[in-house]
Amino acid sequence: MKTSEDERHKAKMIKRKAVQDAEVAKKTIEKGLLIVNTGPGKGKSTAAFGLALRMLGYGRRVGVVQFIKGAWHTGEKDAFAAFGDKVVWHTMGEGFTWETQDLKRDVAAAAAAWEKALELMADPSISLVVLDELNIALRYDYLDLDKVVEALRNRREGLHVVVTGRNARPTLIEAADLVTEMGAVKHHFSAGVKAQQGIEF
């Protein structure tokens, strides 16, 4: 590597750093975020749990409500047990709607899960609440969309909330601070690979 190349690189990076620092300096607001992870790709719930883990790294408390999943065992639930009472976990869903095959039961389960969500959101000891697969309950009208979005908008100051699931409703996206669409560029299920321990569950 020639010195001149090094020097060009350095000059370029000094400029880049100035741009970067100016960008960072413009961002001054601190607030509890409403975060939505949606889209057909993998990683919506997984990223929400990764965020919970990051929060736990600072000794802060996290609440989780699972709206749909819950009929089956997941590794993340066991892993979070390592953090004791820093994690409050409610598995309220009884599985996908094609598993229960009972609309009334699905609606009742969603309502009970939402009550738990409100409880966690009101608890001042909790910094982050994950509402896992809430988007599914909203998509199938198991819950009143306007009431849910209003409560999310009126969350207490400083509270971060992550909502996951495909097909996020536009009203929810409108209310959110951060929306990520997970797109499936390539998926191993299409190649006949089955759900595996530690990857899908």
Next chain:
Amino acid sequence: MKTSEDERHKAKMIKRKAVQDAEVAKKTIEKGLLIVNTGPGKGKSTAAFGLALRMLGYGRRVGVVQFIKGAWHTGEKDAFAAFGDKVVWHTMGEGFTWETQDLKRDVAAAAAAWEKALELMADPSISLVVLDELNIALRYDYLDLDKVVEALRNRREGLHVVVTGRNARPTLIEAADLVTEMGAVKHHFSAGVKAQQGIEF
């Protein structure tokens, strides 16, 4: 809710379950996956760490190499300490290239990180290796793309590897089993919100 509505729902869900079960039955392959989380949106590293957490929930071991981040403190690193020697963590990066401003140093750091990656990938006690921000090192040609992809393709049977970072190279995408593109639908940085503890770091 009328009974007839319940019955229609049930009939629909029975059909849906049959389709779903047939889909699942077609998937019979078990294999260690090469997973790539890319795109401009949030959640690439976060989802990788969520996957690591899921694996830890089954008592399986996880390895992490951070190629770029590492000049600053992150919550997830502290959180993983709760799992003791189940997590092997190497922070090799010295920050973004506009922070170091030294191309030779960046190239040397990437080469050292890749050595650690090969070590973890060869360790039979490890089920999942996270190569955090490897895409950045590949994008800037800090590492030989073909050599890296060849080593990833030749990973030992059953080993899952997750590569994160924007602008994944097409050669890597070609070799991967699962590729997710995180798209930024809406980002709080655009609204002047700064990086916050537990969310960005």
